[in-house]
Amino acid sequence: xxxxxxxxxxxxxAGVCGxxxxxxxxxxxxxxxxxxxxxxxxxxxRVMEAAAYGAxxxxxxxxxxxPGTLREEANLWIDIxxxxxMGHARNALIAQSSDALIAVxxxxxxxxxxALGLKMRKPVVVLEPGWxxxxxxxxxxxxxxxxxxxxxxxxxxxx
Amino acid sequence: xxxxxxxxxxxxxAGVCGxxxxxxxxxxxxxxxxxxxxxxxxxxxRVMEAAAYGAxxxxxxxxxxxPGTLREEANLWIDIxxxxxMGHARNALIAQSSDALIAVxxxxxxxxxxALGLKMRKPVVVLEPGWxxxxxxxxxxxxxxxxxxxxxxxxxxxx
Amino acid sequence: xxxxxxxxxxxxxAGVCGxxxxxxxxxxxxxxxxxxxxxxxxxxxRVMEAAAYGAxxxxxxxxxxxPGTLREEANLWIDIxxxxxMGHARNALIAQSSDALIAVxxxxxxxxxxALGLKMRKPVVVLEPGWxxxxxxxxxxxxxxxxxxxxxxxxxxxx
Amino acid sequence: xxxxxxxxxxxxxAGVCGxxxxxxxxxxxxxxxxxxxxxxxxxxxRVMEAAAYGAxxxxxxxxxxxPGTLREEANLWIDIxxxxxMGHARNALIAQSSDALIAVxxxxxxxxxxALGLKMRKPVVVLEPGWxxxxxxxxxxxxxxxxxxxxxxxxxxxx
Numbered sequence: 001x002x003x004x005x006x007x008x009x010x011x012x013x014a015g016v017c018g019x020x021x022x023x024x025x026x027x028x029x030x031x032x033x034x035x036x037x038x039x040x041x042x043x044x045x046r047v048m049e050a051a052a053y054g055a056x057x058x059x060x061x062x063x064x065x066x067p068g069t070l071r072e073e074a075n076l077w078i079d080i081x082x083x084x085x086m087g088h089a090r091n092a093l094i095a096q097s098s099d100a101l102i103a104v105x106x107x108x109x110x111x112x113x114x115a116l117g118l119k120m121r122k123p124v125v126v127l128e129p130g131w132x133x134x135x136x137x138x139x140x141x142x143x144x145x146x147x148x149x150x151x152x153x154x155x156x157x158x159x
Numbered sequence: 160x161x162x163x164x165x166x167x168x169x170x171x172x173a174g175v176c177g178x179x180x181x182x183x184x185x186x187x188x189x190x191x192x193x194x195x196x197x198x199x200x201x202x203x204x205r206v207m208e209a210a211a212y213g214a215x216x217x218x219x220x221x222x223x224x225x226p227g228t229l230r231e232e233a234n235l236w237i238d239i240x241x242x243x244x245m246g247h248a249r250n251a252l253i254a255q256s257s258d259a260l261i262a263v264x265x266x267x268x269x270x271x272x273x274a275l276g277l278k279m280r281k282p283v284v285v286l287e288p289g290w291x292x293x294x295x296x297x298x299x300x301x302x303x304x305x306x307x308x309x310x311x312x313x314x315x316x317x318x
Numbered sequence: 319x320x321x322x323x324x325x326x327x328x329x330x331x332a333g334v335c336g337x338x339x340x341x342x343x344x345x346x347x348x349x350x351x352x353x354x355x356x357x358x359x360x361x362x363x364r365v366m367e368a369a370a371y372g373a374x375x376x377x378x379x380x381x382x383x384x385p386g387t388l389r390e391e392a393n394l395w396i397d398i399x400x401x402x403x404m405g406h407a408r409n410a411l412i413a414q415s416s417d418a419l420i421a422v423x424x425x426x427x428x429x430x431x432x433a434l435g436l437k438m439r440k441p442v443v444v445l446e447p448g449w450x451x452x453x454x455x456x457x458x459x460x461x462x463x464x465x466x467x468x469x470x471x472x473x474x475x476x477x
Numbered sequence: 478x479x480x481x482x483x484x485x486x487x488x489x490x491a492g493v494c495g496x497x498x499x500x501x502x503x504x505x506x507x508x509x510x511x512x513x514x515x516x517x518x519x520x521x522x523r524v525m526e527a528a529a530y531g532a533x534x535x536x537x538x539x540x541x542x543x544p545g546t547l548r549e550e551a552n553l554w555i556d557i558x559x560x561x562x563m564g565h566a567r568n569a570l571i572a573q574s575s576d577a578l579i580a581v582x583x584x585x586x587x588x589x590x591x592a593l594g595l596k597m598r599k600p601v602v603v604l605e606p607g608w609x610x611x612x613x614x615x616x617x618x619x620x621x622x623x624x625x626x627x628x629x630x631x632x633x634x635x636x
Contacts, residue, residue, distance in 0.1 A: 005233070005238075006238070008239070061239070063241075065241065071167075074164070080165075080220070080222055080239060082224065084252055084255065085252070085404065086252075086405065087403035087569070088596060088597065089563070089566045092564070092565045092568070093245075096243065096564075097230075111595075112568075112589045112592035112593045115585045115589035116589045119565060119586050119589060120228075120565065133588070228564060243566075244563065244565065244566060245564065246414075246546060247437060248410035248411065248562060248563055250434070251404075251406045267436040268433070270429070270451070271430045271433035274426045274427070274430035275406055275409070278425075278430065294426070324557075326557070381540075389482070392482070396482070398483075398515055398538070399574065400540075400570060401574045402573070402574075403570070403573050404570075411563075414546060414560045415560045438546075
């Protein structure tokens with residue numbers, strides 16, 4: 001039978017990054033899955049792949065919203081793929097579909113998602129170092145980021 | 160660990176329909192879930208809701224791609240919601256993200272999804288009665304429709 | 319100074335078609351421009367190009383809503399290009415941005431635009447032969463099609 | 478007859494701003510039109526309206542890419558309206574359809590457009606004060622901003 005809808009946590013970050021960011025993203029994915037939330041991401045490589053891999057190691061569910069027209073572009077750890085065919089415009093869908101966003105490194109694409117998330121009044125947590133934008137929350141570790149994101153979502157629900 | 164990606168079957172149809180169409184959609188949803196595929200739909204009421212309900216009765220996973228900006232608009236049986244905020248343009252995402260489409264009744268919105276599916280060379284099965292468009296396959300029962308859709312997908316993969 | 323907003327007439331049809339359809343589309347473009355309306359289309363070749371060419375011969379303004387990410391893909395007769403990068407999802411923008419649609423031949427992509435136009439309650443005129451869908455208006459010549467489209471738009475405004 | 482395609486300059490900025498930003502946006506619109514380029518914007522109020530008004534005072538052409546589903550939401554100075562119905566996802570179309578972007582004040586929506594423009598490797602000029610993001614160019618006056626934008630576009634074409 002139906003239970004209450006799971007939270008959907010978006011993890012955003014670069015398609016190109018170093019091994020440190022990948023380890024951080026994997027840990028974020030693990031923590032999100034441990035708390036029973038769906039891991040939402042852009043479905044491609046690097047930060048997106050590492051986060052999805054982490055979530056799957058903990059038995060989580062992963063959703064990838066791809067920019068292209070081929071499901072085959074999804075990384076191996078994506079359970080459910082939205083094949084948007086919309087290019088960069090899909091960034092708005094990632095922000096809109098997430099209850100909150102966690103940014104791990106990332107460049108201009110990630111910045112656009114942070115900005116869209118803030119515009120939509122979603123909680124946005126940036127792992128340090130990372131984009132410094134007024135209105136985001138900052139965290140020093142994956143555990144802190146996920147802890148913070150869930151407390152912010154619950155705060156939203158009470159208000 | 161990761162297993163092979165599940166098929167994603169889109170069930171499309173009217174947001175307004177009679178009880179017969181709802182029973183048909185529920186049966187389609189059940190059959191899709193029994194075969195281990197994800198049930199993809201527009202996430203709203205009537206045909207979309209009945210198909211998602213059917214899938215959940217068989218322990219399936221359901222994905223709704225919503226036209227609006229609020230997750231709360233999803234019907235109760237949607238596990239994972241893409242909150243597109245794109246209105247009718249989201250119909251293209253439903254078609255693009257489905258390995259095949261099954262249409263249950265439906266009006267112009269459904270017709271646009273059938274046309275987009277055909278344009279993208281996806282197998283499209285219409286349950287009788289329903290839109291008569293060159294290139295679609297037709298089925299007389301939910302069981303026949305789902306049987307047909309899976310044989311068409313497998314045929315695609317061999318070719 | 320500002321004058322009343324021009325009507326925007328969408329001309330839809332195949333990216334692949336014979337010389338007869340091109341001549342028809344060019345005539346439609348001419349008639350649309352003679353009446354002072356903006357010619358809106360998908361911006362690519364064949365029917366879209368012929369319609370835009372016709373409009374420019376009469377000093378009209380042409381708008382192309384492209385599916386890809388490069389403005390260079392627009393045909394030579396497009397004054398203003400929207401570079402959507404959205405693939406088939408741009409069909410919804412063509413329908414939504416048009417006060418009325420005229421279809422010249424066309425296949426599944428065109429059918430999706432006809433269906434979206436009808437869903438959005440826009441007047442849709444199909445030049446014979448062409449898609450036979452309940453709710454469209456039919457015309458035998460470019461002149462009749464454009465005449466009909468403008469009478470339908472004005473009818474809408476009075477109601 | 479056809480002449481070379483006009484440049485399309487996107488002016489982005491807040492839907493809520495003070496009278497100083499409106500005067501700046503109007504001056505930017507004037508300068509863009511004087512140089513024969515199309516003024517592209519989000520089609521709504523404040524910065525978007527002032528820029529379009531400025532362009533029309535100089536006989537320019539204005540294109541508005543609206544987030545909603547009603548053309549009536551366009552400001553009075555929009556010649557051609559794309560009625561996207563896509564909400565915030567339309568920001569990607571504004572960036573993708575512009576040869577370069579000029580930002581006048583603006584909040585998170587504007588920041589998302591700046592980030593998308595940079596991601597797409599478009600020249601982006603921010604009028605001071607305004608978002609300080611690595612990779613943007615900055616200008617102190619409307620004249621300087623427009624001068625800079627055209628020199629950057631021409632530099633792109635030579636490279």
